[in-house]
Structure formats: C-alpha cells, structure tokens
Amino acid sequence: MSKVFSTAGEALGGLCHDGLTIMSGGFGLCGIPENLIAALRDSGASDLTVISNNAGVDGFGLGQLLETRQIKKMISSYVGENKEFERQYLGGELELEFNPQGTLAERIRAGGAGIPGFYTKTGVGTLIAEGKEHKDFEGETFILETGLKADIAIVKAWKGDAEGNLIFKATARNFSPMMAMAGQITVAEVDEIVPVGALDPNFIHTPGIFVQRIVEAKCEKRIEQLTVREA
Amino acid sequence: MSWTRNEMAARAAQELEDGFYVNLGIGIPTLVANHIPDGMSVTLQSENGMLGMGPFPIAGEEDADLINAGKQTITTLPKSSFFDSATSFAMIRGGHIDLSILGAMEVAENGDIANWMIPGKMVKGMGGAMDLVAGVKRCIALFDHTNKRGESKFIKACTLPLTGQNCIDMVITDLGVFERDKAHNQFRLQELAPKVTLDEVKAKTEADVIFE
Numbered sequence: 022m023s024k025v026f027s028t029a030g031e032a033l034g035g036l037c038h039d040g041l042t043i044m045s046g047g048f049g050l051c052g053i054p055e056n057l058i059a060a061l062r063d064s065g066a067s068d069l070t071v072i073s074n075n076a077g078v079d080g081f082g083l084g085q086l087l088e089t090r091q092i093k094k095m096i097s098s099y100v101g102e103n104k105e106f107e108r109q110y111l112g113g114e115l116e117l118e119f120n121p122q123g124t125l126a127e128r129i130r131a132g133g134a135g136i137p138g139f140y141t142k143t144g145v146g147t148l149i150a151e152g153k154e155h156k157d158f159e160g161e162t163f164i165l166e167t168g169l170k171a172d173i174a175i176v177k178a179w180k181g182d183a184e185g186n187l188i189f190k191a192t193a194r195n196f197s198p199m200m201a202m203a204g205q206i207t208v209a210e211v212d213e214i215v216p217v218g219a220l221d222p223n224f225i226h227t228p229g230i231f232v233q234r235i236v237e238a239k240c241e242k243r244i245e246q247l248t249v250r251e252a
Numbered sequence: 253m254s255w256t257r258n259e260m261a262a263r264a265a266q267e268l269e270d271g272f273y274v275n276l277g278i279g280i281p282t283l284v285a286n287h288i289p290d291g292m293s294v295t296l297q298s299e300n301g302m303l304g305m306g307p308f309p310i311a312g313e314e315d316a317d318l319i320n321a322g323k324q325t326i327t328t329l330p331k332s333s334f335f336d337s338a339t340s341f342a343m344i345r346g347g348h349i350d351l352s353i354l355g356a357m358e359v360a361e362n363g364d365i366a367n368w369m370i371p372g373k374m375v376k377g378m379g380g381a382m383d384l385v386a387g388v389k390r391c392i393a394l395f396d397h398t399n400k401r402g403e404s405k406f407i408k409a410c411t412l413p414l415t416g417q418n419c420i421d422m423v424i425t426d427l428g429v430f431e432r433d434k435a436h437n438q439f440r441l442q443e444l445a446p447k448v449t450l451d452e453v454k455a456k457t458e459a460d461v462i463f464e
Contacts, residue, residue: 048300048337049323051316074337101376102323119375122299123341123383130338142386143345146364146417149382179317191334192301193317198336226336242316248324250308 024235025183025214029056030063032208032236036173037064044129044169044200045073045083046176049102049245052193053082054210056238057175062086072096072129072169074122074196076106081243090114096169098122102245121149124166126199132168133202133231140165174204177240178227181211182218185232186225194226201231208234253447254397254426262287263443264353264394264424268294275299275344275384277354278322280394284353295331297349299380301340304332321380344380345387352388354381356395356420358410361439361459363420363432365393366412378415385416397425397456404458406430427453430461438462 026032043061047053058077061069062085069092076095077083086092087105094116100106109115120128121143131139140163144150154165176197179190187209189197201207209227214237255263257280265287268274275297276284285305288294296305298320305320306327314325343349358366365385368378385391398404406423423430429443440462444453454463 048321049319051300051319051323097377099377099379119377121378121382122337122380123345123387126337126341127345141345143383145386147382147414149378189334191315191318191328192298192320194334194336195301196337199338244314244316244319244325245323246319246325247314248308248326249311249314252310 024185026234026236029060029210029236029238032234033060037066039066040068041172042070044171044174044204045071046197046200048074048195050082050243052177052195054175054177055240056210057208058082058085062089067091068093070094074098076100076103078102079105098125128166128169129199129203132170133199136168138165138167171204174200174207176201176209178209178211180213180215181209181235182215182220184217185229185235186220187227189226198227201227206233207231210236210238255445258283260394260424260426264392267392272350273297274351275349279355281353281355299340301335301337304329341383344383347387347389349388351390352384353392353394356393358405358407358412359393359420359423360407360410363418364410365415365420366410367415369413381415385419390421391419392422393420394424397427404456407458
C-alpha cells in the first residue's frame with residue numbers, strides 16, 4: 022500500500038469528517054502544512070478541535086479554517102496574530118485552551134509515546150494549575166498534565182520518501198515531529214519527495230512508522246516579520 | 253537621567269558570563285544581544301527550536317524556514333543547531349539554560365512575575381514564558397519602573413494573573429538594578445541609573461525593597 026499521494030486533497034481523502042481532533046504543525050507561519058490546511062478547509066469538515074501552537078494569521082494558515090467557522094476549539098500557547106480569532110473568541114463562538122508552550126510540546130510528545138500524564142513545575146501557582154493534581158517531589162511542587170492525541174496530524178517537512186521518513190528544515194521543525202507521533206493518522210506535506218535510500222538514515226528526524234500518508238506540494242512560505250540588517 | 257531601552261539592555265548584558273546559554277524575551281530583552289561583550293562566548297537559544305542564533309539576514313538572504321521566537325527572520329552561526337519544540341523545552345524546563353531575560357507587566361517583592369494577560373482584554377497567550385520562569389536557572393525581569401499613569405510596576409503583590417511564582421532573581425528597570433537577596437528573600441537596590449536619586453526610586457517603588 023503506497024503512502025504517496027499526488028495532491029493534498031487526495032492525501033486527506035476519506036479522512037475528514039465533523040468533530041475531529043486535528044494537530045497542525047508550525048510555529049507562527051513557519052513550517053505550517055499550508056496545502057493540507059487548505060485541503061481541510063475544502064473538505065468542509067467542521068466542529069474541529071485544532072491543536073496548534075498558533076492560529077495562523079487572517080486569511081492564511083489556520084486563519085482560513087477560522088474564516089469558514091470550521092474550528093470549534095483551539096488548543097494553543099499564543100494566538101496574538103489573528104483578528105478573526107479575537108473576534109470569534111470574544112464573541113463566544115470559539116473555545117480556547119491555553120497551554121504553556123513547553124507543556125503543549127510535552128503533552129503532544131507524551132501522547133505519541135503512550136504516556137498518559139506527567140508532572141511539571143511550569144504553571145504552578147498560576148491559572149494553568151487550577152483544578153490540576155499537585156504533587157511534591159524532593160520538596161518542590163509540580164502539577165499533573167495529560168498526554169494529547171489527535172485523530173489526524175498534519176505536518177510540513179522539507180524532504181521525505183515513500184516510506185514516510187522525514188527530515189525538516191531549520192526552525193520549520195518545531196512541533197511537527199511530536200505531532201507525527203501523536204496522530205492516529207499522520208499526513209505529511211513535503212517540499213520534495215526523494216527516492217527511498219536517498220535520505221541518510223543517520224539524519225532522519227521522523228521515522229516512517231509515524232507517517233501514514235505523504236504528498237509533495239509547493240508552499241508559499243509567507244514571512245510574518247521580515248527583519249534584515251544593513252549589508 | 254533614567255536609562256533608555258538600549259541602556260537597560262546594555263546593563264542587562266553585564267549579567268552575561270562566558271559560556272552562558274541564554275534565552276532573551278521579546279521587546280527590550282531582544283536588544284541585549286547587541287551588547288554581548290567582545291570575546292565573550294554566549295549562545296542564544298530561541299525556543300522555537302534553535303541554539304546559536306545569528307544576526308538578522310541581509311536583505312535577499314532571508315529564509316522563511318529560519319525564524320526566531322518573535323517570528324523574525326534570522327541567520328545561523330557555525331555553532332548553531334536545530335531541534336524540535338519538546339527538545340527545546342527540555343533545555344528550558346530541565347534547567348539547562350543559564351539565564352532568561354524577559355519583560356514584565358508586574359514584578360512583586362516575593363519574586364512573582366505577571367507578564368501574559370490583562371483580564372478583560374484580549375489574551376494572546378503565554379507562549380513559552382511560564383516554562384522559562386519555572387525552569388531557567390536565573391531569571392532577570394527587564395521593564396519600565398512605572399506604567400503610563402506613573403504607577404509602580406515593582407509592587408508588593410501582583411494584581412495580574414501570574415506567569416510564575418517566586419522566580420525572579422534580578423530586576424532591571426529604567427531607574428536601577430535590584431538583586432534578590434536569597435538569604436533575606438528580599439530585593440536589594442544594587443545600582444541607580446545616572447542622576448536618578450534614591451528619593452525618586454523610593455517614591456516609585458511600591459515593593460518592600462532594601463535600599464541601603
């Protein structure tokens with residue numbers, strides 16, 4: 022059974038329905054699976070719970086799914102770049118669960134690794150700790166956080182092969198390797214599919230066991246904050 | 253004459269030590285990178301997945317796949333490495349980062365910090381701030397001593413929702429430097445900005461601070 026699909030729409034074929042929990046890789050607009058997000062929008066699936074560090078910007082990335090009201094709930098660490106998000110949240114149309122960024126990353130890692138919960142110091146004494154189990158280890162207080170899983174994880178990688186092996190480029194890696202582990206089905210979009218054997222096994226970031234479907238697609242790769250220095 | 257933003261960053265840079273791994277927050281803390289003393293090896297961590305952050309790129313050499321935690325385009329250095337977010341926060345939460353310099357809306361005399369939300373206003377999220385203050389070995393809060401209404405931001409107890417408890421080791425404001433005296437569990441004035449008087453800083457500090 023081939024993992025390779027020719028378009029993002031086909032790569033999500035048969036997977037999308039209402040009420041799914043979706044993990045979507047990326048930090049800001051860096052390393053987001055642009056084409057798979059657009060294909061998810063086109064599928065029309067709604068009432069989605071989306072786990073992603075950020076919520077895109079207006080009209081791009083996850084902002085596209087907000088415009089079409091397909092998202093019921095976001096689980097994120099920072100959502101400050103999106104006016105439509107703010108409007109829907111303040112209007113009570115969108116649920117939001119904030120997680121500290123490290124807690125979010127570790128919850129996803131734990132979910133994918135079969136670890137149902139873990140204790141962390143992050144958030145002790147803050148709103149984040151309310152209602153959570155507290156436990157002392159060696160004189161310090163920690164809170165219990167639970168693992169996160171998803172029905173579908175969509176990630177963006179630099180290079181991949183037909184086995185689903187992935188390597189990521191620079192800081193576009195961010196949450197994607199953990200999300201690939203935590204998705205019941207993980208769909209990867211890559212800049213380039215290379216022949217099996219072309220990727221050095223020493224440098225594979227995500228082994229193919231975590232990736233069920235893969236598609237090569239061209240990304241626009243928008244830059245949020247173009248910052249340059251004098252030559 | 254109180255310190256400018258750039259002078260505050262320069263003063264914070266004096267807290268760097270050779271070999272340090274450092275995370276700089278968004279805003280004034282980012283400017284600290286411009287004041288790393290010559291010959292000192294300091295490695296900057298960006299929590300979106302990079303150690304050894306280089307300068308901004310020259311126009312035309314920017315790479316959309318290479319950004320810092322403020323989503324600005326950056327460059328690599330020969331020593332740079334990339335990693336995923338869980339590894340990045342293992343550095344932060346596991347106590348491997350030597351120093352975090354971050355902005356603040358309020359810092360309390362007991363070392364509490366609030367810098368992520370104002371109830372009733374749009375909440376953008378805490379990002380990595382709660383992880384940083386809970387996990388990094390030493391945390392310096394860098395902020396203007398008073399708000400736009402002239403009220404102290406260095407106060408007895410935080411009124412805003414906390415980012416972390418009992419976690420700030422040093423306060424640097426436009427008026428001076430305050431080191432937390434662990435033995436007395438209290439901040440102590442260490443240095444005044446040029447031409448700032450003791451009376452002025454006392455008048456603008458609500459926190460119970462040791463001034464002599």
